[in-house]
Amino acid sequence: MAQGPKKRGIVIFGPPGAGKGTQARRLVEDFGFEYIATGDILREAVAKRTPLGIKASEHMNRGELVTDEVMIPIVEERLKAGDGGSGFILDGFPRTVRQATMLEEAARRNGIEIDLAIYLKTSKDVIVQRLSGRRICPKCGTIFHIVNIPPKVAGVCNKCGGSLIQREDDREEAILTRLAEYARQTAEVIDFYRNKGVLVEVNGDVPVEVSYPSIVKTIEGGRGL
Ligand code: AP5
Numbered sequence: 390m391a392q393g394p395k396k397r398g399i400v401i402f403g404p405p406g407a408g409k410g411t412q413a414r415r416l417v418e419d420f421g422f423e424y425i426a427t428g429d430i431l432r433e434a435v436a437k438r439t440p441l442g443i444k445a446s447e448h449m450n451r452g453e454l455v456t457d458e459v460m461i462p463i464v465e466e467r468l469k470a471g472d473g474g475s476g477f478i479l480d481g482f483p484r485t486v487r488q489a490t491m492l493e494e495a496a497r498r499n500g501i502e503i504d505l506a507i508y509l510k511t512s513k514d515v516i517v518q519r520l521s522g523r524r525i526c527p528k529c530g531t532i533f534h535i536v537n538i539p540p541k542v543a544g545v546c547n548k549c550g551g552s553l554i555q556r557e558d559d560r561e562e563a564i565l566t567r568l569a570e571y572a573r574q575t576a577e578v579i580d581f582y583r584n585k586g587v588l589v590e591v592n593g594d595v596p597v598e599v600s601y602p603s604i605v606k607t608i609e610g611g612r613g614l
Contacts, residue, residue: 397476
């Protein structure tokens with residue numbers, strides 16, 4: 390059991406395309422949090438064709454969740470190995486109540502307290518518009534949108550000059566499966582954190598320039614959005 394003051398753990402969640410990755414990456418830059426994004430971990434494993442990547446890729450391409458048995462040890466490992474300087478931010482995990490329960494236990498074992506769950510509440514038409522226009526940099530992970538958050542030069546990453554790509558699971562069929570999986574397995578995680586008393590709901594439909602400052606305020610302690 391870890392000794393000393395607890396490190397902070399923040400969960401950011403919401404439906405696919407709500408803007409979890411966009412917001413979390415800004416928080417990491419501004420607050421120095423350690424970033425654990427399970428989708429990024431899996432995509433890297435798929436690109437490198439590791440045993441994990443081979444196991445996960447079919448589920449991901451179809452828009453289905455990867456099993457808890459695969460996901461849970463990955464996250465615990467990252468919590469254990471991480472230094473978590475000013476805290477951890479988890480993006481895309483937990484996605485089931487079982488993962489949420491496990492996260493509480495793993496956090497406790499590693500001297501971390503999950504003290505905030507930011508729920509980006511986002512409507513379906515917004516989600517579809519965002520996912521169909523998303524482009525990501527495979528080199529540095531920066532996220533763009535061809536209309537909402539366009540790169541300075543079309544198809545080129547502002548940060549590292551990498552060539553932007555569309556994610557495999559941003560096809561219409563996979564988007565619909567991801568939305569269904571979210572409703573079936575992830576939506577109940579909202580109640581898990583509401584019951585724990587750490588849930589803060591943020592309007593995910595509005596531009597980042599509007600939602601990000603309210604998230605920052607919440608993190609700095611000013612709740613009641
Ligand atoms: P993951 O990568 O976590 O995908 P997701 O949850 O579907 O979320 P997205 O990454 O699609 O969206 P986001 O909310 O991060 O939005 P973004 O910031 O990119 O997971 C992928 C897959 O991995 C899963 O389907 C599953 O198979 C597997 N997996 C991962 N974790 C797992 C787990 N714990 N258990 C089991 N399986 C797991 O923004 C979207 C777009 O909108 C971008 O183009 C962005 O530029 C734009 N945008 C963002 N915010 C705004 C805004 N406020 N206004 C206008 N545009 C915006």
